[in-house]
Amino acid sequence: MPVSPDGGARFAKVLADLYGDAAQHLIALVADRLAAGITDPGWAERKLSDVLRLRRDAQRFVTRLADQVDASLYELLAEAYSAGVLAAGGPGVTEAQAGIVATNRGAVQAYAAELAGTVQTTHTRILRTAEDVYRRVIADVAGQVVTGVQTRREAAARAVSRFAQQGVTGYVDAKGRNWSIDTYAEMATRTTAGQAHLQGGIDRYQQQGRYLVVISDAPEECSLCRPWERTVLSLTGREPTPGEVEGHRYGGTLAQARAAGLFHPQCRHSMAGFIPGLTRPAGRPTAEPEGDALRQRQRALERAVRESKRRVAAAEPFGDTAQLARDRALLRKRQAALREFVAEHDRKADVSRRRVNLVSR
Template sequence: MAEDLASAVSTLYEQAELALIEKVTTALAEGLDSPLWAQMKLASIGHLRTAIEDIIAALQASAVPAIYEAVAQAYDRGSQAAVAELGALAPTVKAIPAGTQAVDRLAAALVQETGATHMRILRTGMDVYRQVIAEASSAPLLGATTRRDAAARALAKFADRGVTGFVDRTGRPWNLTSYTEMATRSAVGRAAVQAHTDRLAAAGVDLVLVSDAPEECSRCKPWEGTILTRDGAGGADTITVEHATEDGRMVEVRVAGSLPEARAAGLMHPNCRHSIAIYLPGVTRPRPKPPSRATYEQTQQQRYLERQVRAWKRRAAGAVDEDARKRANAKVREYQGRIRTLVAETGLPRKSHREQLATAR
């Protein structure tokens, strides 16, 4: 429901990361063959710091309104979905005021979370700059390689990993763009679900149905097609409730748990394909499961190949000479070929936008 909204925010951070790579590479490549190169680079370190601070200032000025817009749109979509589901059952639900407090709370939390990455951008840029100077200056003295080769190798490592050092609650490390996308997907997903359930709560609806999505992961599979209570402690149970359209008629409903319980177990994680819908006792019938085009593992393989395409494009952006750029572009074409083979064998759709890098600005 809100998957596309995260890209508007993550693209800004990808642009900032690319701008950082290009600034550092350009600053180091200038005068690389001069015998006074190291002294000149250390003397101009203040200029690089100013340039990186300008990148961060531009990022912050663009990211904050983009975050609020994404969360607000996600909340609105969730609300509209609930209104459409309720239909004639609760026409007055359309008059319920928008959840501005919920939007502000979720957006502010995301601004704080992503804002903490900004100082990491400055630190990474300065650390890499000094590291390349040190490696390029010392390598020729040891007879290992030329200064240009040493600088190119160090910059290629930087382009590969980008700005790193972000660890989620499970201990998994991320680079800047992936971390921001994950955090934003989580936030806009929460906004859409909260709006949806807020509207259902206002209409007195307590039961929801989890969709049955193709290529599901192991965390979501136990909850597919199940009926959940909108809130509460959870726990599977069979409850007796009134029929949705026939007064006085009671029906039994098997409840798998509560929505908070399912989400705590992993349902609706970032990149999750599942959604919820209103469940009307005695009326709602399970929808047939969409056919799977491939396994979950194959979808993850596709995402891995897409990341490799982007990684080699970053390396091309950070190349200090034309030969290195050509080698990086050849690797881009190699991984794109592997993606074409995978989608031909599985029937998965190729998502070319996930192979693209934003243009640094």
């Protein structure tokens, strides 16, 4: 099995789910605060003067979320690292696996700390979003001419559901695009878990006394990686003799290649151990674009389910409303579509079975 940054992809769902749940809880938290006393006269004024309480609730929630992230990432990245060890293979790999992870605990810890730092940069923005949605819903509902109790419930449910649809922004990139916290966590995990996976493979090759690897030839390759395709690279800096790499092109060290862009995030290239005299030239393409397309489809269906769950959580605190009925119907439809897709393509095997449950509010 090849060792590749793509080996981190299947771990991305774990954090995507955790942050998906977090977005849902946060929206519910805001909706609960807004729904309390919604039938009372002077609701809007009271809610505005109560913004401190909302802020305190959101702060407490984000603190718990940070603890959860800190507590769960080591295991996840150790799993990604082990998958890299397994992918590099060799005799006795299953026995070696436990030991090799133990000796590289420090490396895995560093990846975990890096990923925790990345996803936690979203937390300040999460707090801001909570307060922003709270204020905007109050303004929205107060600005409408509503008569009767049911209408105000309906207006508030509609407004919160609409914000829930947009998701909770965690990051704005250089091009001004909003990344929702779940999508951002998914991308960050994919990148870091991919690096951990690579490191597991590298360490395993070296444990076996190998110092050379060969880079795959991927279809539709990224231009950054094209110069390195099919080249033989050194893991240690030790240069092979011409005889050792006869018929192959030696391209320098893996570290140099990576500094020049090889194995960038989302890279579809992979490496395999190179055995002088045994590894034949002309590597066949190893990437599977079909598998990738299916995985992307599944992620899109999962995102749609998460969006619907947020909307239901947004409308629920306002009791029986037409908005809630609509949101629930859409959620059922989307869950059925996801179930059907998973049953048809049996994609579950491609996803880490780990699941981090967010503590309830």
